[in-house]
Amino acid sequence: MSEIRNKISFDEFSKVELKVGKILSAENMPGYKKILRLIVDLGGEEREIMSGLAKHYQPEEMVNKNVIVCTNLEPRKFGDQVSDGMILAASNENGKPILLTVVEDTIPGSQIT
Known part of the structure; x- marks a missing residue:
């Protein structure tokens, strides 16, 4: 069992706003090998x-x-661009990010509760 670090209160956690988003477009970001512009x-x-x-x-x-x-x-x-949010992902055993998603279709903007 892994040790839990940096515990936060429920009040602190309630400040985090998570929503379902639908990616409309994606492109490689010029000048950045690891970054996609979504x-x-x-x-x-x-x-x-x-x-x-x-x-x-x-x-x-x-x-x-x-x-x-x-x-x-x-x-x-990021250079001349501004990122306004963060896509959540977990890592598999090889370090590849696995995108977090929902099991059923839902409306973009749905609040995660």
């Missing part, structure tokens, strides 16, 4: 999110995938 539908809005998935996924593999997105992180700059 446009993600979050219901009432579309967001540009940079994600370190390019070593493991081709852009065309990403389109139309439902993913889990942390939507209330502070934006982060």
Whole structure:
């Protein structure tokens, strides 16, 4: 059993905003070998999110995938682009990121509760 580090309170966790997003487009980001530039539908809005998935996924593999997105992180700059969210993933035994998703189709922007 692994040790739990950096425990947070329920109140701290409740500040994390997770939503279902649908990837509308994906492309390699010029000047970055590991980064994909994604446009993600979050219901009432579309967001540009940079994600370190390019070593493991081709852009065309990403389109139309439902993913889990942390939507209330502070934006982060990648060159001239700004990433406004984070796609969640787990790692397999080889270190490949496995995208977190939902089992059934759901509406983009659905809140994770």
